[in-house]
Amino acid sequence: MMPKKYATIYVDEDVLREAREIGLNISRICENALGR
Structure with a gap:
């Protein structure tokens, strides 16, 4: 799993x-919608 960034x-x-x-x-939800 990649590190997460603040957005x-x-x-x-x-x-x-x-x-x-x-x-x-x-x-x-955002990660899934953007295709990870």
């Missing part, structure tokens, strides 16, 4: 709140 993304407030409420791992 900033901009996400709609409501989307971010809902994702956190249901326990989604936003970092993992």
Whole structure:
């Protein structure tokens, strides 16, 4: 596994709140969407 780097993304407030409420791992979702 490669080391992780800090990154900033901009996400709609409501989307971010809902994702956190249901326990989604936003970092993992981003990695998967970008094809690791």
